[in-house]
Amino acid sequence: MKGKAIFTTNFLLNGIFVIALFILVFTSSVTYKHTVVINESTELLVHSYQIQIQLERLESFVKEAETGQRGYIITKDPSFLQPYNSAREEIKNPVFTLKYLTSQNPQQQQNLDSLLRLVNLRFALLAASLDIISEENSNKKMLDENMAKGKNVMDYMRIQINMMVDLEVANFNKHQKKYNREISITPVFTLILFIFTMIFLIISYLKIQKDLIIQRKTNEKLLISIESIKHAEIIGEFGISQWDMKTGEVSFSDNLYALLGCEPQSFEPTVANYLKFVHPDDRHIVSDGRKKTLENNANPLEYRIIRKDGELRHFKSMGKIITDTERSKLHVGIDRDITQQHLSELALVERNRELENIVNELDSFNRVASHDLQEPLRKIQTFISRLSDNELAKISDTSREYIAKIKTSANTMRMLIDDLLLFSRANKIEKVFEQTDFNILIENVRQELSQTIEEKNAVLTVGHLPNLNVIAFQIQQLFVNLIGNSLKYCKPDIYPEINIDCELIQSNDYPILNTDAQKRYYKISVTDNGLGFEQKYAETIFTLFQRLHNKSEYPGTGIGLSICKKIVENHNGFIIAEGKPGMGSTFTVFLPE
Amino acid sequence: MNNGQMHILLADDDEDDRLFFREAFDEIKINTKVETVNDGVELMDYLTRPDITLPHILFLDLNMPRKNGMDCLRELKRIDYLKDIAVVIYSTSASDVDIEETFVQGANVYLKKPNDFNTLRKTLEAVITTNWQYQTSGLNRDNFILSL
Numbered sequence: 001m002k003g004k005a006i007f008t009t010n011f012l013l014n015g016i017f018v019i020a021l022f023i024l025v026f027t028s029s030v031t032y033k034h035t036v037v038i039n040e041s042t043e044l045l046v047h048s049y050q051i052q053i054q055l056e057r058l059e060s061f062v063k064e065a066e067t068g069q070r071g072y073i074i075t076k077d078p079s080f081l082q083p084y085n086s087a088r089e090e091i092k093n094p095v096f097t098l099k100y101l102t103s104q105n106p107q108q109q110q111n112l113d114s115l116l117r118l119v120n121l122r123f124a125l126l127a128a129s130l131d132i133i134s135e136e137n138s139n140k141k142m143l144d145e146n147m148a149k150g151k152n153v154m155d156y157m158r159i160q161i162n163m164m165v166d167l168e169v170a171n172f173n174k175h176q177k178k179y180n181r182e183i184s185i186t187p188v189f190t191l192i193l194f195i196f197t198m199i200f201l202i203i204s205y206l207k208i209q210k211d212l213i214i215q216r217k218t219n220e221k222l223l224i225s226i227e228s229i230k231h232a233e234i235i236g237e238f239g240i241s242q243w244d245m246k247t248g249e250v251s252f253s254d255n256l257y258a259l260l261g262c263e264p265q266s267f268e269p270t271v272a273n274y275l276k277f278v279h280p281d282d283r284h285i286v287s288d289g290r291k292k293t294l295e296n297n298a299n300p301l302e303y304r305i306i307r308k309d310g311e312l313r314h315f316k317s318m319g320k321i322i323t324d325t326e327r328s329k330l331h332v333g334i335d336r337d338i339t340q341q342h343l344s345e346l347a348l349v350e351r352n353r354e355l356e357n358i359v360n361e362l363d364s365f366n367r368v369a370s371h372d373l374q375e376p377l378r379k380i381q382t383f384i385s386r387l388s389d390n391e392l393a394k395i396s397d398t399s400r401e402y403i404a405k406i407k408t409s410a411n412t413m414r415m416l417i418d419d420l421l422l423f424s425r426a427n428k429i430e431k432v433f434e435q436t437d438f439n440i441l442i443e444n445v446r447q448e449l450s451q452t453i454e455e456k457n458a459v460l461t462v463g464h465l466p467n468l469n470v471i472a473f474q475i476q477q478l479f480v481n482l483i484g485n486s487l488k489y490c491k492p493d494i495y496p497e498i499n500i501d502c503e504l505i506q507s508n509d510y511p512i513l514n515t516d517a518q519k520r521y522y523k524i525s526v527t528d529n530g531l532g533f534e535q536k537y538a539e540t541i542f543t544l545f546q547r548l549h550n551k552s553e554y555p556g557t558g559i560g561l562s563i564c565k566k567i568v569e570n571h572n573g574f575i576i577a578e579g580k581p582g583m584g585s586t587f588t589v590f591l592p593e
Numbered sequence: 594m595n596n597g598q599m600h601i602l603l604a605d606d607d608e609d610d611r612l613f614f615r616e617a618f619d620e621i622k623i624n625t626k627v628e629t630v631n632d633g634v635e636l637m638d639y640l641t642r643p644d645i646t647l648p649h650i651l652f653l654d655l656n657m658p659r660k661n662g663m664d665c666l667r668e669l670k671r672i673d674y675l676k677d678i679a680v681v682i683y684s685t686s687a688s689d690v691d692i693e694e695t696f697v698q699g700a701n702v703y704l705k706k707p708n709d710f711n712t713l714r715k716t717l718e719a720v721i722t723t724n725w726q727y728q729t730s731g732l733n734r735d736n737f738i739l740s741l
Contacts, residue, residue, distance in 0.1 A: 371656065371685055371686040374685050374686065375607070375685045377708075378685060378706060378707075378708050379609050379610075381708040381709060382609075382613055382707075382708060382709065382710050382713070383609075385708075385709045385710040385711060386616075386710050414708065
């Protein structure tokens with residue numbers, strides 16, 4: 001979005017620059033043209049003026065000659081002939097100038113020719129009059145005629161001169177009109193151009209102003225970002241290195257220097273200088289990493305650093321190549337000090353090893369329990385069973401009673417070992433989950449417990465149960481234990497009734513399911529009408545070896561419900577117990593959907 | 594089966610268990626000849642002796658010193674003239690790993706030592722009266738473990 005704004009700015013400013021340039025060129029050319037036109041007018045004016053002056057000079061020379069001639073005729077003084085003669089000579093000047101001035105104008109040339117013919121005629125008549133005077137018997141009549149002719153010629157000359165002047169004036173006027181026509185459009189143009197220029201100037205000004213504000217804001221953000229990164233580097237214990245892959249230029253952030261135990265920018269940021277801090281045995285890791293980066297398949301690197309003060313630290317480097325249109329490739333690397341993490345990992349590995357040892361010890365304990373403890377017990381039981389009834393009859397009642405007690409104890413011990421084995425097996429992590437139909441599982445349980453159910457005339461009612469992904473044999477064991485419990489702790493005077501129900505519930509409706517996310521659970525409850533228990537024991541009954549009843553009344557090991565809890569936990573579920581003495585109990589199992 | 598007599602061999606390091614075993618067969622009304630050896634090494638020595646009659650059924654304890662039952666089972670299944678002897682695993686424990694492994698190695702029955710003498714006698718009687726030729730062909734994991 002920023003990039004787009006800057007792009008439009010550039011586009012706008014470029015446009016304005018081109019238009020301004022165009023206006024300048026246009027104005028210049030118009031001004032130039034005007035100057036040329038004004039020059040032409042001036043020249044034309046001067047030209048007409050010169051022609052007029054020359055024509056006047058021509059006329060005045062003719063008049064001078066005439067005046068001189070007239071004075072001579074009256075006075076016969078030859079000194080009057082001097083201006084007449086000089087005028088005849090000097091008239092050649094204006095004639096020559098006029099010929100030159102009119103050379104571009106054929107019409108004026110023609111007029112000039114006519115004028116010069118009249119001038120010549122006039123001079124010829126003047127000369128003729130002088131000739132008449134010089135004769136002895138001057139013919140007064142001929143002279144008068146001649147004089148009259150001369151006056152006529154003079155009149156024609158004036159007309160001719162006026163005509164030529166008029167023509168010049170007309171020419172000038174014509175030019176002036178054209179000039180006026182052209183010049184009259186220019187002020188409008190200039191004004192329009194001026195307005196346009198003003199508008200563009202204002203737009204440019206506003207745009208630049210706006211851009212400056214954006215730039216200032218961007219600068220502020222940039223400064224904040226730079227500061228944030230600096231702080232982030234310190235908090236996160238990492239440094240940033242930049243590597244221009246085109247020029248090979250490298251730069252390190254201040255914190256990277258700090259992580260190496262150096263003052264910021266205290267040495268030249270080069271790969272070679274960085275490698276000096278890398279543990280000699282790990283330098284190949286960093287060098288290989290750089291090569292791989294060049295081949296575009298870089299992985300995070302882990303290596304050791306020896307800081308300036310000699311302290312050994314563990315570093316992890318990872319990076320990314322940023323491809324830019326202008327600067328072809330920039331590699332940005334993050335170098336993290338992971339010493340703390342590394343030490344924790346080591347501690348964790350150590351702890352894991354300890355745990356593994358413990359698990360192994362437990363395993364060997366299991367072996368001892370399953371084999372070595374059973375063997376002597378089995379022999380005790382077998383030897384007791386070898387005492388035949390005949391032999392038992394021979395010993396005293398007390399001894400017989402002792403033997404019976406040995407037998408009972410041996411049986412209890414057998415039960416304990418078997419249950420402990422079951423419990424440890426429920427712990428073992430051989431979790432093979434499979435989609436299982438709970439209805440079939442319950443039928444299996446019914447089969448397994450059929451003898452007791454028949455003996456006690458128990459009624460087992462089962463609602464519809466779901467299909468779930470579970471460890472089948474464990475869930476079966478769970479129901480054997482729960483239903484077995486209900487059958488065991490029944491009231492002697494009434495037939496046991498056991499109900500199994502199931503419903504799908506939301507986890508947030510049951511605070512006991514303290515899960516964060518809303519999940520759905522199957523709530524399976526096993527309810528009986530047996531002895532029940534006091535609610536304050538609801539939790540302790542799941543503890544290993546906890547019993548609520550006397551062993552002689554209800555034989556048991558106190559392991560069964562612990563196994564149930566373990567199994568439910570293996571399935572990420574929950575189990576709770578509710579009871580009322582003399583009313584019965586309900587065990588509820590929650591299994592995730 | 595010479596003279597209709599059934600030869601039975603037990604390899605077990607436990608003296609008491611050998612005693613129970615013999616006493617049980619004494620009470621079984623079938624013509625049997627019971628021999629016992631004390632461990633795996635003794636067992637293999639006995640079976641490779643030229644002068645003995647090979648047993649029809651071998652009862653093999655798993656947990657024995659010097660050479661255990663599993664090694665013996667593997668070994669004798671590799672020897673041509675021994676591999677057809679019916680092998681009954683006779684052990685205190687019945688761990689899943691042991692059951693799986695002995696089944697794979699070709700044992701015929703897995704028998705967990707009972708806690709009661711009468712049960713022992715009945716079980717052994719059932720084992721030796723089984724028609725092994727027939728039983729072997731239909732052997733599967735379900736009927737591998739003998740439970741009574």
